[in-house]
Amino acid sequence: MPGDRVHQELFYADDEPVREVHHAEAGPSGPVSQVTVTLDGRSTTSALPRERTILEGAQQTRPDLPFACKGGVCGTCRALVTDGKADMRRNFALEPAEVDAGYVLTCQSFPVSDALTVDFDT
Ligand code: FES
Structure with a gap:
């Protein structure tokens, strides 16, 4: 059966830690990426540690x-990643075509490149 004909619904995922999460007060101690997020037409750029997910850092x-x-x-x-590279560790929500188009789950993705731009409006 072709993969695009298979649909699955997931109601639970193991609470497997993806990586250690640091408190915001600690500040970045390792490499950072300049991450630009766009939401509701407004863009914000900040230096985010690469060991935190894009969502956690940008929040x-x-x-x-x-x-x-x-x-x-x-x-x-x-x-949608419009510039740079992100590393998505887990994905139970996006279809392969969405991943191929450049979409990521920001709660499961880490900045990889020196500069990264993600667009929540697309
Ligand atoms: S997939 Fe649910 S918040 Fe990221």
């Missing part, structure tokens, strides 16, 4: 970013 300056499960299941945090 420090953009608390309005959309999310729900933070487990890679719901797809609420979906955004």
Whole structure:
């Protein structure tokens, strides 16, 4: 059966830690990326540590970013990478065509390149 004919619904994902999460007060201690997020037509750029997810890092300056499960299941945090590279660790929500088009789950993706731009409006 072709893969695009298979649909699955996931209501639970193991609470497997993706990586260690640091508190915001600690500040970046390792390499950072200049990450630009666009939501509702407004763009914000900040230096985010590469060991934190894009969502967790960017929420420090953009608390309005959309999310729900933070487990890679719901797809609420979906955004399009328009510049740079991100590393998505888990994905239970996006279709292969969306991933091929450049969409990531920002709650499961880490900045990789020196500069990264993600667009939540697409
Ligand atoms: S918040 Fe649910 S997949 Fe990211």
